[in-house]
Amino acid sequence: MKNETTIFGIRAIIEAIKSNETIDKVFVQKGLKGELFQEFEALLRSEGINSSYVPVEKLNRLSKGGNHQGAVANISPIEFHDIDDLVINVIESGKTPLFLLLDQLSDVRNFGAIVRTAECTGVSGIIIQKKGGAPINGDTIKTSAGAIFKIPICKVDHIKDAVFHMQSSGIKVIAATEKANDFIYDVSFKEPCAIIMGSEGKGINPSVLKVVDEQAKLPILGEIESLNVSVACGAFLYEAVRQRS
Structure with missing residues (x-):
């Protein structure tokens, strides 16, 4: 789901990255585990995407109560230049x-x-x-x-x-x-x-x-x-x- 320039949910963010959306920053819940999270973390590293590990309370605020699954991303409203x-x-x-x-x-x-x-x-x-x-x-x-x-x-x-x-x-x-x-x-x-x-x-x-x-x-x-x-x-x-x- 998108809220202005925000997208939340690990699977949704993975698909956005694979679809070449310009991801500006990703906020990840501290202490997450599991295969999906490991795939997500590896993708963030390989793509060089700016990320921060934050308490769940911050993710709740960013997603405005949505089912964020432990991750919220800002999609940049602009295209970056070379x-x-x-x-x-x-x-x-x-x-x-x-x-x-x-x-x-x-x-x-x-x-x-x-x-x-x-x-x-x-x-x-x-x-x-x-x-x-x-x-x-x-x-x-x-x-x-x-x-x-x-x-x-x-x-x-x-x-x-x-x-x-x-x-x-x-x-x-x-x-x-x-x-x-x-x-x-x-x-x-x-x-x-x-x-x-x-x-x-x-x-x-x-x-x-x-x-x-x-x-x-x-x-x-x-x-x-x-x-x-x-x-x-x-x-x-x-x-x-x-x-x-």
Whole structure:
């Protein structure tokens, strides 16, 4: 059964995957056993589908009382783009690339707000990680004000894959991090570049920070040490717009 972008029941989800539905995330009940579950778990692994093990109470909420059989899946309302094709198309268009990389951003409303700002600032595309990030659901669509349908989004196995892809394509990668020495006003966004924003709690993965080209931070004048990630992302993107105008 489907409820908006939600499907529940192990057999139903297996059939959806085999029918090439774009599954964004699967929530699985902790402690499930049996042959059907083992087949299901193996399929999720082989297809590289983002999944989380959760208490049955969460599944009851997600399925709104439906017979979920221990599994609920979000079917993505969008088709994801191939990163190779997207980068090539943007470069060939003649526009100066401006990509946004999101390192395991987990809050759907932050994600939606960032997508909305990205569309307004002419971002060429957004790259997210297959696992660990916020699902694309009704809240994402609502918070993005429909921008989720207007900007290309790609999924990669790891954000470092996207970093290396950008660099090999002549695109500078800039990490937004409070650990940086330079402020955003000291960094050039005029050439082809990609901006990385980290997750709400942990920021950008240290292994990712090691491979970026530059790091930049926003000045913080108050006592609170950091901004909401969607607000910080907006500041970075509009600095890029300012420099390019």
